[in-house]
Amino acid sequence: MNTQFKRGIVELCVLSVLVEEDLYGYAIIQRLAAHIDVSDNTIYPILRRLTKDGYFETRIQESNEGAARKYYCMTQQGFEYYVSLRDTWDAFIGGVYAIITQKGEKDGELFERLARRFTQAKDTDA
Amino acid sequence: MMPKLLFLKNLEDALKDCDIPRAERTEILEDYAQMIEEATVHGDVEAFIERLGSPKSMARTFAKDMPRKKQRSEKWVAVSPFIALIIFFYAGFAHDAWHPAWLAFLLIPVIAILSERNALLETLTALSVFVVLSVFMIVGTYWGLWHPFWALFLLIAGIAFLQGRHWLHKLFGLYTFAVVVGFILYVLLIEPMHDFVLLVFLPIPIMGLLSSELDGLFRQKSRQALRRFLGFALFAIGLLVIYLYLGINAGLWHPGWLLFMLIPIAGLLHTQWVEKVSVEPVAYTPFIAVILFFLWGEYGNAYAYSWLVFLMIPITAILFSKD
Secondary structure, three states: OOHHHHHHHHHHHHHHHHHHOOEEHHHHHHHHHOOOOOOOOOHHHHHHHHHHOOOEEEEEEOOOOOOOEEEEEEOHHHHHHHHHHHHHHHHHHHHHHHHHHOOHHHHHHHHHHHHHHHHHHHHHHO | OOHHHHHHHHHHHHHHHOOOOHHHHHHHHHHHHHHHHHHHHOOOHHHHHHHHOOHHHHHHHHHHHOOOOOHHHHHHHHHHHHHHHHHHHHHHHHHOOHHHHHHHHHHHHHHHHHHHOOOHHHHHHHHHHHHHHHHHHHHHHHHOOHHHHHHHHHHHHHHHHHOOOOHHHHHHHHHHHHHHHHHHHHHHHOOOOOHHHHHHHOHHHHHHHHHHHHHHHHOOOHHHHHHHHHHHHHHHHHHHHHHHHHHHHHOOHHHHHHHHHHHHHHHHHHHHHHOOOOOOHHHOHHHHHHHHHHHHHHHOOOHHHHHHHHHHHHHHHHHOOOO
16 A cells, blocks of 8 residues: 555544544554554654644653553644544545445446456457 | 664664654654553563564654755755756866866766755765765876776775774774775875785775674674675675776776776665665666766767766656656
């Protein structure tokens, strides 16, 4: 998948996770890794950039399980950004789905027709 | 070394290489240390570190996100072909100095490198090829001192040594500088030159090999780095031997030195095809242009036209621009 495209999606995912609750870095990465492939190291740099842009604030909180944790909390600016990004995404993905599913039940018939065409083309070539 | 410490050490090195400011580095390393600590508590440390990806790619991502004042320098990059052309035509028409005025075309990659605003040593390394070539051409053209000034090309390796972190890297760099300066002075001041003096250059490729092993102590991919350095060292030794043979036996100090242009070309090909890191086609053009310029100019007796090959630099830049 295109890196920039993926970064944009991961950005929305990070915002979506933190709109629900304040979380620390490790938990955010784990939460996202449960659903999408994050092996190319995109989450923390995005988290850091969004924090610098004022979309998150951080606070340090002691933990019973080990070292103190840095929690990321969404700001109002971050929430507004999330809403605008989400609107854009919904409109875009809605459009994409409309295009690829508009054939609806005709899909089967279409696939069969194309398969026939490719078979005929192969036979002609041979 | 523990996976956590090794990862943080590699990340710190990679961040330094990408010129991330110290305050940023400290904060990034603290955050990663904390996340890895958390992963350790959950018994997930190795999988987590693997999930984080390579420190190099991480550092590059941070570098991309760093605010840069690029607009102005990008304008200079865009205008550099015209500046080069003006200098070239002025020197050519007004002073009949088409050669070495063609060196003005090297301003194009030089300005592009300066505009990248990388770390100082990284910039110096990238610039060294062009600075050395320019000095070599001027000294060779006006004073006929192709030999011993060909030794300047070894300074490129010397600067690369200085980029290493181990104190031995610095020592290798200083040795290379001392040998190059000493050799040039020796040949200029003491006649005739004894061929055995050339032995002082022998440790340089050996240091190249050792240098990769020192790197291996700091980085994980020591075997890969060793193979790369071994390949390049053998390649460089081979070229040096051929060059010395051509110089001593056939007096081809010039244009035999063009052989050394194959080293950066091989480096770029290796980066592109073996390391699978994309290289802009324009990166090849200064070296190819220099080779074609001299071969066409020298053997076709056409220096009046051969400068045209330098136009391949801006043309390639425009044709393959991603913007």
